[in-house]
Amino acid sequence: MNPAIRTSHGNAPLDKHGIAALVAGHIPDGAFVNLGIGRPTLVADHLPPGSGVVLHTENGMLNMGPAAEGNDVDPDLTNAGKVPVTEMPGAAYFHHADSFAMMRGGHLDICVLGAYQVSSGGDLANWQTRAPDAIPAVGGAMDLAIGAKQVFVVMTLFTKGGTPKLVRECSYPLTGLGCVDRVYTDLAVFDISPRGVSVTHTFGVTFDELAARLDMPLLDGTNP
């Protein structure tokens, strides 16, 4: 990780835009990135002009532009969330098998995903809860989880009920095994590596407060 990342800490929890801005700041210039549906999509709004970051959408496009409005809406041009989008100069279109080959072949630099749970070993659960009448629907989540060189998760650290979403073992059905590299939350950023789970940033909490609320060993990476 860029050492500069470790030095920024906040005194208040981040809102979803704050998280998105933080992620955007950690994406290297020129990276090829897929932003999952929902909160991850917000990251696009915080990418600095001229960053050269190229957005991939798994329904068959590189160099996707912002959401389309008014006369720019074209039913033939949507993102993976089926929202009308625009095309940037240097765009390329390809079919679904080529698009997922690009993903599954490990060519994307970063994929940003939402999650229900992430385990201390980097397992991701983001496609299904165990709600009694849930209809299973996975979309591209499992491909995204295992394909990119780095997988970043954005989520709140706790459910509305106060239960941690960063856990020893996921209780929800898994999307991918050991695939998450970094977890961005309202209260902290976590690096997951073979060494363990390291807290690199905190927002409005201390390392010790976090450690007390999460059921796993944490490494303190906030003051390297």
Added chain:
Amino acid sequence: MNPAIRTSHGNAPLDKHGIAALVAGHIPDGAFVNLGIGRPTLVADHLPPGSGVVLHTENGMLNMGPAAEGNDVDPDLTNAGKVPVTEMPGAAYFHHADSFAMMRGGHLDICVLGAYQVSSGGDLANWQTRAPDAIPAVGGAMDLAIGAKQVFVVMTLFTKGGTPKLVRECSYPLTGLGCVDRVYTDLAVFDISPRGVSVTHTFGVTFDELAARLDMPLLDGTNP
């Protein structure tokens, strides 16, 4: 097979152009066809104008035209034998994996190949003799052999030394198992099917003469 095919018989052996013309006459209008390097290429010269037969070349093109001459020679446009060719209206280009997927996925109607030997079970040997200093080189032969809906072989029925090339079991290394549907030779045309090997045409020989020279049971399909 088109019943009309069974009615034409010749009184003299065919030369290579005669064989090519016969094959061309048996290719249905609008068929998608790959012609192997060497003698099979001659078939193109005998396709009637307006047949709508579309030629595939495995180096990435459908609707290949005749060999290029003079100013039409373009080093970026060759056939599988690396001979400069031309493009017909309605052509399409694709990369090698797509081209062989087209072949291996069974989308070509007919592939015409040369052969060293064909067995009575339809095994094909056309990529390597057992010459002591032979360097193995297979190209697309094995893909062509197993990919097309029908595989036609064109060859002389006997070697220069008089040994049959239609045999019970191939002695040369195989290209594909049970893949040949029909064998066009200077002396006869053979259909290979689960029922056995059937002689459908003879040229300058009788069925009995053929049967005497080939070491396999033959069905007489010359007078249906």
Added chain:
Amino acid sequence: MSTRFYTDAGEAVAEIQDGSTVLIGGFGMAGMPVALIDALLQQDAGDLTVVSNNAGNGDTGLAALLAAGRVRKVVCSFPRQADSYVFDELYRAGKVELEVVPQGNLAERIRAAGAGIGAFFCPTGVGTLLSEGKETREIDGRTYVLEYPIRGDVALIGAYRADRMGNLVYRKTARNFGPVMATAATTVIAQVREIVETGALDPETVITPSIYVDRVVQEVDQA
């Protein structure tokens, strides 16, 4: 063999029979062959297996086919959507089977069918519910799941332009599943917005060559 052109979508889909597996292109509405699905609804083939990314939206298209009780099974990556209530209700009532397939596996399995691949070891879904009971293998230190081809009796796809040979081009992200589905079905039926003369498409830009296209229907402008 040569592509045939139809002015009537009903005629183009008339031969689809009971029990067929139907691949349906499109991702949301982009590339959705609406006219062909509507025509399929007008004939009476039932007991269908539908392979498509989603399981219908609102009350039209695939949702209408489902509502009419014509679909036995849906193979898709993402049935549940804001407006997938027709499917949702049938599924909860046990009136339609569902096979959920990760989207990349869906695309690659369809491609495999078209490319003559017997099966492939795939990195997606390892260790998840969607690979339960499937063969796995470690290759070069990574675990893969063995996935099999998905073939259709029929593919219904939407494209942008066809030439008179049946070569197809697509437009923007409406390309999606069309090109792979076109390789993987016995009969491929494309609806297109425009038909141009042979020679009018740049051969470098043809995405689905005519060899894959059995029938072409031009969309009638609804406006």
Added chain:
Amino acid sequence: MSTRFYTDAGEAVAEIQDGSTVLIGGFGMAGMPVALIDALLQQDAGDLTVVSNNAGNGDTGLAALLAAGRVRKVVCSFPRQADSYVFDELYRAGKVELEVVPQGNLAERIRAAGAGIGAFFCPTGVGTLLSEGKETREIDGRTYVLEYPIRGDVALIGAYRADRMGNLVYRKTARNFGPVMATAATTVIAQVREIVETGALDPETVITPSIYVDRVVQEVDQA
């Protein structure tokens, strides 16, 4: 990460090291990255494994690399040609290893490497010398051979045009192996005839998106 542009082919290939596996595009001379191969000849990496459809023609390009003793092994479909005498002699003298791969397997194995496929059951070569010792399996009544991906440390490919992002288009049958090789190597180096501004290529026609292209060198016209 972003594609880098070079005016000097030597600089573009400078980092290729001893023992590398080098995928080299082209089918005959069409799509052959001659300038890149010549530049590789000028630096001193040896013990190379070269994956290419052929094994060199005449005395230039790959043949020159072979003649210079820089290649340990050739993986190709068709080494033997009218003018492959450099390879022929080395092979007969036991000075170069050869792995002959059916051309479709070569293309599909390279694609598999780029697409994250661990291995695939393939219909080509069953029952032949080229599948001896390989795992086979009957699936739905047909026998297949298990084939593994072919990855490169480097791919050298020839394309027609690049834009300033590194998107590539090809020309006619010179496309051949370029697009799959571009997906299957750690470092992909393309030589192109022309570089155009970003936005000048129609996004529908881009065959190799910039994500796959690390370095671009414009060919210097020899005329």
